[in-house]
Amino acid sequence: MEQSSKGKCPVFHGTNTTTDQSYQHWWPNALNLDILAQNDRKRNPMNDGYSYKNEFRKLDFEKLKSDLKKMMTENQEWLPADYGHYGPLFIRMAWHSAGTYRKNDGRGGANTGNQRFAPINSWPDNAGLDRARRLLWPIKKKYGNKLSWADLFILAGNMAYESMGLKTFGFGAGREDIWQPEIDAYWGPEKEWLAATKNRYADDHDRTSLENPLAAVQMGLIYVNPEGVDGKPNPQRTAIDVRKTFAEMSMNDEETVALIAGGHTVGKMHGNGDARVLGPSPEGADVTAQGLGWINPKGKGNAEDAVYSGLEGPWTTTPNKWNQEYFYLLLNYEWRLTLSPAGANQWEPVNIKEKDKPMDAHIPGKKVNPVMTDADMSLKEDPIYAKISERFYKDPEYFNKTFARAWFKLTHRDLGPVSRYLGPDVPKEDLIWQDPVPSVNYKLTEKEIEHLKKTLLNSGLTRTELINTAWDSARTFRATDYRGGANGARIRLKPQRQWAGNEPDRLNKVLNKLEEIQKGLDKKVSMADLIVLGGTAAVEQAAKDAGVDIQVPFHSGRGDATDEMTDASTFDVLEPLHDGFRNYLKDDFATSSEELLLARASLMGLTAPEMTVLVGGMRVLDTNFGNTKHGVFTERPGVLTTDFFVNLTDMNNSWMPAGKNLYNIVDRKTKKTKWTATRIDLVFGSNSVLRAYAEVYAQDDNKEKFVKDFVSTWVKVMDADRFDLEK
Numbered sequence: 001m002e003q004s005s006k007g008k009c010p011v012f013h014g015t016n017t018t019t020d021q022s023y024q025h026w027w028p029n030a031l032n033l034d035i036l037a038q039n040d041r042k043r044n045p046m047n048d049g050y051s052y053k054n055e056f057r058k059l060d061f062e063k064l065k066s067d068l069k070k071m072m073t074e075n076q077e078w079l080p081a082d083y084g085h086y087g088p089l090f091i092r093m094a095w096h097s098a099g100t101y102r103k104n105d106g107r108g109g110a111n112t113g114n115q116r117f118a119p120i121n122s123w124p125d126n127a128g129l130d131r132a133r134r135l136l137w138p139i140k141k142k143y144g145n146k147l148s149w150a151d152l153f154i155l156a157g158n159m160a161y162e163s164m165g166l167k168t169f170g171f172g173a174g175r176e177d178i179w180q181p182e183i184d185a186y187w188g189p190e191k192e193w194l195a196a197t198k199n200r201y202a203d204d205h206d207r208t209s210l211e212n213p214l215a216a217v218q219m220g221l222i223y224v225n226p227e228g229v230d231g232k233p234n235p236q237r238t239a240i241d242v243r244k245t246f247a248e249m250s251m252n253d254e255e256t257v258a259l260i261a262g263g264h265t266v267g268k269m270h271g272n273g274d275a276r277v278l279g280p281s282p283e284g285a286d287v288t289a290q291g292l293g294w295i296n297p298k299g300k301g302n303a304e305d306a307v308y309s310g311l312e313g314p315w316t317t318t319p320n321k322w323n324q325e326y327f328y329l330l331l332n333y334e335w336r337l338t339l340s341p342a343g344a345n346q347w348e349p350v351n352i353k354e355k356d357k358p359m360d361a362h363i364p365g366k367k368v369n370p371v372m373t374d375a376d377m378s379l380k381e382d383p384i385y386a387k388i389s390e391r392f393y394k395d396p397e398y399f400n401k402t403f404a405r406a407w408f409k410l411t412h413r414d415l416g417p418v419s420r421y422l423g424p425d426v427p428k429e430d431l432i433w434q435d436p437v438p439s440v441n442y443k444l445t446e447k448e449i450e451h452l453k454k455t456l457l458n459s460g461l462t463r464t465e466l467i468n469t470a471w472d473s474a475r476t477f478r479a480t481d482y483r484g485g486a487n488g489a490r491i492r493l494k495p496q497r498q499w500a501g502n503e504p505d506r507l508n509k510v511l512n513k514l515e516e517i518q519k520g521l522d523k524k525v526s527m528a529d530l531i532v533l534g535g536t537a538a539v540e541q542a543a544k545d546a547g548v549d550i551q552v553p554f555h556s557g558r559g560d561a562t563d564e565m566t567d568a569s570t571f572d573v574l575e576p577l578h579d580g581f582r583n584y585l586k587d588d589f590a591t592s593s594e595e596l597l598l599a600r601a602s603l604m605g606l607t608a609p610e611m612t613v614l615v616g617g618m619r620v621l622d623t624n625f626g627n628t629k630h631g632v633f634t635e636r637p638g639v640l641t642t643d644f645f646v647n648l649t650d651m652n653n654s655w656m657p658a659g660k661n662l663y664n665i666v667d668r669k670t671k672k673t674k675w676t677a678t679r680i681d682l683v684f685g686s687n688s689v690l691r692a693y694a695e696v697y698a699q700d701d702n703k704e705k706f707v708k709d710f711v712s713t714w715v716k717v718m719d720a721d722r723f724d725l726e727k
Helices: 033-037 052-056 061-071 087-098 129-135 137-146 149-163 235-247 253-264 325-332 374-381 383-394 396-412 446-457 463-474 504-519 527-545 593-603 608-620 643-648 679-686 688-698 700-718
Strands: 335-339 345-349 653-659 662-667 673-677
Touching: 033 593, 033 608, 052 137, 061 137, 061 149, 087 129, 087 149, 087 253, 087 396, 129 137, 129 149, 137 149, 149 396, 235 253, 235 374, 253 325, 253 374, 253 383, 253 396, 325 374, 325 383, 345 374, 374 383, 383 396, 446 463, 446 527, 463 504, 463 527, 463 700, 504 527, 527 700, 593 608, 593 679, 608 643, 608 679, 608 688, 608 700, 643 679, 643 688, 653 673, 662 679, 679 688, 688 700
Parallel strands: none
Antiparallel strands: 335 345, 653 662, 662 673
């Protein structure tokens, strides 16, 4: 008799995506390697061989700009434009796309189009921007693979400003879209939106003690709470938060004032209703919402009934035009604290003249008061900000130029060096925050490279010294914002030359010898190339000593940056306070050393197998910081063998604690200590995924594979910032 299926669920729950039954659920302290699998190739819908650079070059860029400007005033029935112009909405979209950037780890920002995905698409501060992205769909649909969403977000903001009267500084394309939510960005410890700020401050009374690497003051905000600290209006206290959060994007006081004022010169805020009745955010909305969120069931649900921030009203008398109205109103009127219809704290002018009142955005003939946020009022109440505001008010041309440059910095800060920029509107001027590197006019032949390798290996410098100097020069590269790396040889300059992690005594010895070699060359070769080539030659020789004859690829063409090209004050965030590849920890950290290793590998753009092969190779090459022997599981240090993995997985050994972050590798029979190790060394045997990689390299038949994989990853690190080599 056939069994009845009545009442049975047709879903096989082994693949149920709505429950948290992953191994991390059961073992929350397990090392999670997902951070090294971000943007896995299998998630990318584009075919192999697709090149965004090549596709973008086919784009009719002037036609694209024209189409964007045209659609700014083409009113859509499903979303009526405020004051007949969508520009302010696109400006906010571009601003919030770029505004998640933070300098400490280079994460966030506009570079990946991550505003399309959770959690950012559903942050409370981004309410309404789902509409902006949907308005842009016809443009994206038309230009297709030639235009990324990430580039479109920023270009739409630029065209919005230009259509309202501002001459922008320029635009560079080159941002490639991701295809899944970012899992590698830490946005804060809170478990609820807009939780009290004390959760992310070491001392809530010290607003500079914001947890590293965070930049926003609350979960779900881009910068600061518009109503004041924790929603309590106090412009002078808000100014402290503003200064801190903008500094975390490398903005100075003048840039900060320009950005806030320029961002609020156009557009309005939306809070004409009860925010409590809004529907869920996009990520939590019903399928019928089709990716839109915060649906207002009251009235029209949009136009004059729109509720996004909760504050209500325009900042200026002419919200669809670029002018000086913002400073005129802010500085010439007294302001009083009021409540918006949604119950949010906002500021309105006292005894405002009728001519200075703006019209309602949607109701003909109705006039309203302009409004300001607590952050706006800080530009008047903070003495430093007030002085800058007065200057901008009295000198409109200076304000226009300062804002245009600050806007360009805001929207391009994470795009990297100018060599990555695409398109005809890229400014000719090199800006110091782009970490410029001079171009070189030489190319080394294979014969010249081989001669230089011999010279470097016979220079009296050890292999370890050459490898460590090349590594230390290149390891600063961050795949998040494309800063750092070996190009420019900034390891020669302050502050890098004095960083403890770079072992200044050893570094000076190597640099002095390389400079001596450079002076004796008939053909000019940059120090940047010599540093990398020294490490490359040493790795190649170490492989040959291991029985694998391999040529390590080397690409000449690096330039040497100067002090004048280096904004030394912004390089502190690149200092390596930890480097598991060289078994280095400058200080005690609350985070485990293996988690710190993952963080560095992620910033360098490495995968888990690449991280594994690098650690194993660097250990046997004897490259530890301070020449310690922890993890150097070999009798032949300096030779590129698989010994690290062979001895790590050898069950004739046992592993015993020997001190803080220190372990002994003990022979089971003799009870003698053979080697010492750190947690980073042992995690490649204890973590199931990393052990699987380690066992591959410990196999008898993979000695050559190990060398080839190490060399491939070494070259990837050395060339990570060689954007001129990209197709």
